[in-house]
Amino acid sequence: MKFIPFVALILLSTASLSQSNLNIDQTIRYIGDKMKDCDQLKYSYYNPSRLKFSNMEFSYFAEDKNKIAVNLTLNYDSGAKEEIQYIFNPTHIKGFAYEIGANADAVTYIHVQTEGNTVIVKKRNSAGFKETTDWYMKIPYLNVDPLNQERMRKAFLHLKKLYLAKKAPDPFAN
Amino acid sequence: MKIKLTLLFLLLFSIKSFAQLSLSETISYIDNKLKETADLKRTYNSQYTYILSGLKFSTHSTNKNKVVLSFNRAFSDNTSDELQYIFDPTHISEVTIKSDTNTEAVGMMVVRFVGETVIDRQKATKLTETTTKSFTFPYLRTDKLNAERLIKAFLLLKDLYNAKKSPDPFLN
Numbered sequence: 001m002k003f004i005p006f007v008a009l010i011l012l013s014t015a016s017l018s019q020s021n022l023n024i025d026q027t028i029r030y031i032g033d034k035m036k037d038c039d040q041l042k043y044s045y046y047n048p049s050r051l052k053f054s055n056m057e058f059s060y061f062a063e064d065k066n067k068i069a070v071n072l073t074l075n076y077d078s079g080a081k082e083e084i085q086y087i088f089n090p091t092h093i094k095g096f097a098y099e100i101g102a103n104a105d106a107v108t109y110i111h112v113q114t115e116g117n118t119v120i121v122k123k124r125n126s127a128g129f130k131e132t133t134d135w136y137m138k139i140p141y142l143n144v145d146p147l148n149q150e151r152m153r154k155a156f157l158h159l160k161k162l163y164l165a166k167k168a169p170d171p172f173a174n
Numbered sequence: 175m176k177i178k179l180t181l182l183f184l185l186l187f188s189i190k191s192f193a194q195l196s197l198s199e200t201i202s203y204i205d206n207k208l209k210e211t212a213d214l215k216r217t218y219n220s221q222y223t224y225i226l227s228g229l230k231f232s233t234h235s236t237n238k239n240k241v242v243l244s245f246n247r248a249f250s251d252n253t254s255d256e257l258q259y260i261f262d263p264t265h266i267s268e269v270t271i272k273s274d275t276n277t278e279a280v281g282m283m284v285v286r287f288v289g290e291t292v293i294d295r296q297k298a299t300k301l302t303e304t305t306t307k308s309f310t311f312p313y314l315r316t317d318k319l320n321a322e323r324l325i326k327a328f329l330l331l332k333d334l335y336n337a338k339k340s341p342d343p344f345l346n
Contacts, residue, residue: 030343030344144287144289144291150344151345155344
């Protein structure tokens with residue numbers, strides 16, 4: 001019977017490991033760091049054409065603390081450059097899609113999908129500036145660590161959970 | 175007996191102290207090994223030679239998770255280039271000796287990575303930047319033990335960088 005407290009301790013520690021205790025700031029920084037791991041690295045967007053990532057940021061959207069702003073710059077091998085900004089509300093995250101092993105690049109994307117077209121997409125390239133909305137955004141992460149895909153998925157779900165928790169209860173319906 | 179014991183103690187102490195190099199000491203060790211090849215000649219493409227200079231192995235100035243290797247080559251045809259590799263030591267997969275038929279003082283090691291995560295900058299007439307899965311590292315092979323020492327040093331560097339990474343909060 002002595003082993004029962006021991007088993008309970010193991011179960012408790014397993015539970016705490018599976019549930020991250022990061023707060024919103026830490027989770028935002030975590031995802032930002034994962035993106036920055038891809039800085040200056042290449043991705044084959046249309047084999048053999050490649051692009052390089054730079055200026056990556058994942059942070060609070062300055063005008064609205066309920067939203068997150070994601071910035072990245074794509075430098076194409078052709079010399080073209082595209083600056084992208086996604087603005088989204090983490091409580092709208094619905095699911096994920098992954099790019100399946102089409103190439104052996106060090107970097108790949110996780111597609112973060114949202115309920116409805118609630119992602120604001122701003123793009124600036126040689127053709128000018130364009131703003132639209134979409135139902136997903138493409139976030140780069142380092143593919144060389146096979147655990148990173150699952151880490152990214154968990155981090156985004158954790159962020160959603162934290163944002164849902166900080167929402168004030170709706171006075172009319174929850 | 176006393177002499178044997180003292181020698182054994184010294185040997186154990188030296189092994190222990192090698193294994194206990196800190197991150198900065200390991201970088202400095204590899205840097206010193208690299209600098210041993212300064213101003214020495216190596217044959218290139220069997221018809222040219224080049225002389226190495228500007229050799230440096232150090233931590234990246236803005237990203238402490240990365241290391242920078244840089245050196246210059248002055249070729250016998252009066253051309254030159256500058257090479258720089260920026261890499262994350264936790265991505266090292268293998269360090270081997272490059273097979274070589276010549277017997278020059280400078281040999282090459284090949285450091286390979288788990289993916290194309292090494293930023294490769296080369297400047298000859300103009301600067302080009304790409305990414306690569308490996309780079310070659312010059313070393314002095316007149317000392318037969320140097321290759322093995324450097325392989326160990328690179329693997330220790332990988333271990334030290336892995337150890338300083340904080341545990342991932344989402345999945346390990």
